[in-house]
Amino acid sequence: MDFLWHRVSEKEKEDIKNQAREIMASFEKELKKVESEKVELGVRRKEQLRDETKTQCDPEFRKRFLENAPHKDGDLIKAEKGSWKLK
């Protein structure tokens, strides 16, 4: 396969999904080699909370933001309900 961009067909989508699964499985097989090694996982931080900084609101931001919205009603974004699910 080449890596040039093209539109993906439904059939190709299924192939890609299987390919991703195979790649991850092959990587996992390699990663298992370190299972016996002891490692402490987690983020080491002295402080758990950060200082909140005050930000100023840009009065033009809402207008610019809405310009990118594909469907809108005045200054509201229109969105469908419940159809956003990964197939």
Place this chain on the structure above:
Amino acid sequence: MNFLKKVKDTLKKIGEEDGKEGINSFLHLNPDVLKESEIIEKKIKSGKAGKLAGKIIAIKSNMNVLGMTANCASKTLENYKSTYDATVVKKIKKEDGLIIGMLNMDEFACGSSGETSAFGPTKNPINKELISGGSSSGSAASVAAGFCDISLGSDTGGSIRNPASHCGVVGLKPSYGSVSRYGLMDLSMSLDQIGPLAKNVENVKLMFEVIFGKDGKDATTFDVTEIPEHKKQKKTITIGLSKDFEKLCSDKKMYEIIKKKVAELAKKKGYKVVDVSLKHINLAVQAYYPLCYVEFFSSTRKYDGRRYGHKIDETCGPEVLRRILGGSEISQAEYSGLYYRNALKVKELIKQDFENAFRKVDFIISPTVPRLPHKIGSKITPQEMYSYDALTIPANLAGICAISIPISEINKIPLGMQIMAPAFSENSLFDISEEFEQIK
């Protein structure tokens, strides 16, 4: 030279040599560039200009520049106009850098060749049949072609250093937490870093000095108010070479050239060269991709076609979809951290390998990419493509800083040398890189 004339000449050069039939490094040019150049020129003449005045700068299309198109080289965000400036962009503008345009890249930074852009591959200015490398393909190609002085790219597993190596320019991946990612459209938040590319170390250093520092809008940034100075008091610098890196090079000739260059500098400067062990880096690619797939899947859920653009799953190309579907798969409860936990474990082991190595040496050096660039459109497997980053991913997993500098050529194709140093030692990297520049 008159700055306005420089900008006009550059625009002419871009018009003649870039575009789809040419190098294809730009996706969008700043329509106000001449007006902004005039303002900067006035400041230069009055002696009140910032550090970046006189420099032409281009930005990878995954960073927000107010009013410009930041489409991540994807149909998903084809008409998306940035509504604000990323922190790095704000800093550039404050120092009077002129942003000339937005650059081509692998779609959503998913790629190592510059081929996955929905707007066509970026060609390598050295040989237009070859890939430029990626994912910051336009960032490296635009600098190599002379379309800008400095560009910004982002590096998650080598995306600055890899194209810098293939195009024969300098590219820096700063330490994790040294540069704000606010305004960057993320690939993998635990690994992404923004960094500069230029034809020489001097310009990379100049840009780094402008963009680094803590930002309240990016909680991962550290409070490093000054770049740590090179330890001048130290009498002997020790450079580490590692057989573990050598094993990952499919082209052994590359490693030999790097070793020779290291020996040459060491002899000239009286530096020591020793072998270091990095025994887990052979698992870097295998650890990186599960982390990247999962984090990318999570980050792409905002591209739902409601607030901007289109639904990503319906409009993206094959490599982006592979990562989304793979990330979705391994995020599912049935795997319960099977992939992710082991990947995190290897990440930590690699970090420890580097910590141990840097107790003995100041720098670790390797080639940047394990093989030479392929012809655009070549048929290769995803695993082969992923292995392009085998030498650069370790630095991302360890959170350290790393730079790629052009050091030699093989069959007229540039060869990059990667120099790695402990986190927040960017100044040391610049010093030794400049020394290598002198013996090139």
